[in-house]
Amino acid sequence: MAEQTVNKDIAKEENLVFKKTSVLTDKVMHYCPGCGHGTAHRLIAEVIEEMNIQSECIGITPVGCSVLMYNYLDVDMQEAAHGRAPALATAVKRLMPEKFVFTYQGDGDLAAIGTAETIHAANRGENITIFFINNGIYGMTGGQMAPTTLPNMKSSTSPYGRDVKMMGNPLKMTELVAQLPGTYYVTRQAVHTPKDVRKAKKAIRKAFENQKLERGLSLVEIVSNCNSGWKMTPLQANEWMVENMFPFYPMGDLKVDGEMVK
Amino acid sequence: MKELKLMKGNEAIAEAAIRAGADAYFGYPITPQSEVLEYLMAEKPHERTGMVVLQAESEVAAINMVYGGAACGRKVFTSSSSPGISLKQEGISYIAGSELPCLIVNVVRGGPGLGTIQPSQSDYFQATKGGGHGDYRLIVLAPSSVQEMADFVKLGFDLAFKYRNPAMILTDGAIGQMMEKVWLEEQQPRMTEFPEWATTGKKPGKERNIITSLDLDSAMQEKFNLKIQEKYREMEENEVRYETFECDDAEYLLVAYGTSARICQKSVQLAREKGIKVGLLRPQTLFPFPKKKISEMASQVKGILSVEMSAGQMVEDIKLSVEGKVKVGHFGRMGGIIHSAEEIVTALEQKIIGG
Ligand SMILES: Cc1ncc(C[n+]2csc(CCOP(=O)(O)OP(=O)(O)O)c2C)c(N)n1
Numbered sequence: 001m002a003e004q005t006v007n008k009d010i011a012k013e014e015n016l017v018f019k020k021t022s023v024l025t026d027k028v029m030h031y032c033p034g035c036g037h038g039t040a041h042r043l044i045a046e047v048i049e050e051m052n053i054q055s056e057c058i059g060i061t062p063v064g065c066s067v068l069m070y071n072y073l074d075v076d077m078q079e080a081a082h083g084r085a086p087a088l089a090t091a092v093k094r095l096m097p098e099k100f101v102f103t104y105q106g107d108g109d110l111a112a113i114g115t116a117e118t119i120h121a122a123n124r125g126e127n128i129t130i131f132f133i134n135n136g137i138y139g140m141t142g143g144q145m146a147p148t149t150l151p152n153m154k155s156s157t158s159p160y161g162r163d164v165k166m167m168g169n170p171l172k173m174t175e176l177v178a179q180l181p182g183t184y185y186v187t188r189q190a191v192h193t194p195k196d197v198r199k200a201k202k203a204i205r206k207a208f209e210n211q212k213l214e215r216g217l218s219l220v221e222i223v224s225n226c227n228s229g230w231k232m233t234p235l236q237a238n239e240w241m242v243e244n245m246f247p248f249y250p251m252g253d254l255k256v257d258g259e260m261v262k
Numbered sequence: 263m264k265e266l267k268l269m270k271g272n273e274a275i276a277e278a279a280i281r282a283g284a285d286a287y288f289g290y291p292i293t294p295q296s297e298v299l300e301y302l303m304a305e306k307p308h309e310r311t312g313m314v315v316l317q318a319e320s321e322v323a324a325i326n327m328v329y330g331g332a333a334c335g336r337k338v339f340t341s342s343s344s345p346g347i348s349l350k351q352e353g354i355s356y357i358a359g360s361e362l363p364c365l366i367v368n369v370v371r372g373g374p375g376l377g378t379i380q381p382s383q384s385d386y387f388q389a390t391k392g393g394g395h396g397d398y399r400l401i402v403l404a405p406s407s408v409q410e411m412a413d414f415v416k417l418g419f420d421l422a423f424k425y426r427n428p429a430m431i432l433t434d435g436a437i438g439q440m441m442e443k444v445w446l447e448e449q450q451p452r453m454t455e456f457p458e459w460a461t462t463g464k465k466p467g468k469e470r471n472i473i474t475s476l477d478l479d480s481a482m483q484e485k486f487n488l489k490i491q492e493k494y495r496e497m498e499e500n501e502v503r504y505e506t507f508e509c510d511d512a513e514y515l516l517v518a519y520g521t522s523a524r525i526c527q528k529s530v531q532l533a534r535e536k537g538i539k540v541g542l543l544r545p546q547t548l549f550p551f552p553k554k555k556i557s558e559m560a561s562q563v564k565g566i567l568s569v570e571m572s573a574g575q576m577v578e579d580i581k582l583s584v585e586g587k588v589k590v591g592h593f594g595r596m597g598g599i600i601h602s603a604e605e606i607v608t609a610l611e612q613k614i615i616g617g
């Protein structure tokens with residue numbers, strides 16, 4: 001192999017335009033190429049670095065594709081049982097109110113098996129941050145129908161498409177949670193374009209900063225893709241997401257500073 | 263200074279926990295143990311010691327709050343009764359699988375299903391054999407008085423932290439509801455320093471702490487299993503606790519814990535009045551089980567009767583300890599019925615002495 005040469009005139013601190021945040025470890029992520037989980041992790045890590053709260057953060061990972069998030073984020077982390085992250089976070093925050101406590105959960109984790117924990121943590125106004133990655137499917141277990149799966153959308157357990165008469169309607173958890181008096185900030189974002197990434201990062205920062213105000217729970221939904229589960233290329237998956245997921249799960253803030261957005 | 267009070271067993275648990283310096287309690291109401299949460303709410307431990315008390319939305323949430331709190335290295339506990347403890351099993355398995363200390367109180371009522379609200383000992387298997395999924399054990403303490411309800415709270419926390427393993431107080435509705443005098447320990451301060459494994463925020467220059475029960479590498483997962491099995495063997499070596507009553511000259515032995523053991527004391531007296539030399543062995547730890555002592559007693563006596571408010575659960579552990587040396591039988595009432603001292607003597611005569 002040819003030895004790599006570094007142009008010392010260019011490789012200077014002041015010329016650096018991008019640097020991986022130190023809050024991400026060097027471990028190679030296991031996500032499918034094109035998956036939104038990796039980008040969402042990076043944004044959370046960048047915000048933690050920028051706010052200088054690495055030593056004050058406790059994160060709770062879900063059961064789902066992001067179960068191993070603790071391998072990638074260099075902060076203290078706990079791995080919850082499927083759906084129960086908000087219960088763990090409740091205890092952590094009440095025992096250490098001065099720390100920044102967040103959960104990171106998929107749509108199966110947060111909106112199916114963990115519905116009760118999500119609603120009650122939100123309704124109690126727990127002063128925590130929830131990151132909710134909605135890809136409309138159970139990624140980890142191989143693409144089964146989730147509560148968020150769209151009407152007529154195919155999955156391995158709705159192979160002819162989600163028949164709402166038989167399988168019920170998709171659940172808009174974020175809209176539900178925004179109604180509760182215990183939530184302070186509820187927003188829906190995406191991470192598939194640079195523009196959306198910038199917006200999502202602002203939302204993530206606000207959701208962390210809110211913990212200092214002690215006014216209640218902040219939830220950031222990120223509508224994301226699951227190209228493997230959807231059986232598409234990464235590009236197709238993003239296009240399909242914009243065409244089909246966004247009309248059903250519209251982007252933007254639902255509740256800001258405790259007030260519903262009209 | 264120690265303080266003498268008249269209290270219900272459930273209240274004694276709550277008060278002893280505050281005094282032991284517990285950091286948090288998470289629970290959900292269920293008869294016959296709701297007094298634990300009620301007492302804690304009325305006592306405002308937040309003002310006394312800064313302890314957190316929260317009524318969760320379910321037993322599932324409560325045990326997962328315990329999981330989160332335990333992962334921060336705090337002294338946390340929960341209590342419930344049989345159906346609620348069944349709901350907690352997934353969480354308990356995670357706590358054991360993450361090697362975290364905590365205290366769980368089961369004030370047992372009769373089952374299966376919704377069963378009855380009357381006392382029972384039918385959750386012995388669930389408590390001592392793991393309860394949830396996977397090869398794990400709980401440290402199981404079995405109080406037979408209100409005094410022991412209080413004492414075992416501190417003991418449970420101490421053992422849980424010593425072994426990084428959940429401990430359970432396995433009691434029943436009778437002891438939970440009954441009032442007795444109890445000496446309470448003086449207030450201990452809450453911890454101000456936490457174990458090095460606790461997730462309290464990554465310390466600069468140190469590795470982050472991760473609390474998880476997951477290892478996708480089977481070789482590593484087996485290694486972990488061997489490690490916790492080693493821990494359970496250590497408990498069997500060092501933590502067995504029991505009491506004996508009239509055992510020195512005994513020709514027959516009753517083995518009973520909790521409420522059954524209290525009644526058996528009377529049965530021993532009644533039998534001895536009839537000229538039958540009976541002793542009682544009362545395990546205070548159900549895991550680790552007093553195997554060695556029972557094996558020893560099996561060389562001394564002609565027969566052993568296990569007395570439990572169940573269809574016969576502990577009797578299996580007695581048989582394993584006795585290894586066929588003498589006859590072992592079971593007597594017990596079920597569904598919330600408490601046996602009488604006379605019934606037990608009759609059962610001893612029929613099943614062990616005459617049978
Ligand atoms: C109690 C329990 N039930 C079921 C599972 C299996 N399971 C693992 S992940 C998962 C769904 C994950 O889907 P989601 O939360 O949408 O996350 P994603 O993988 O899509 O990121 C399920 C059902 C489990 N681990 N535990």
Ligand code: SF4
Nearest residue numbers: 032035065139226227
């Ligand atoms: S299965 Fe789906 S959610 Fe999981 S890593 Fe792959 S693309 Fe992402």
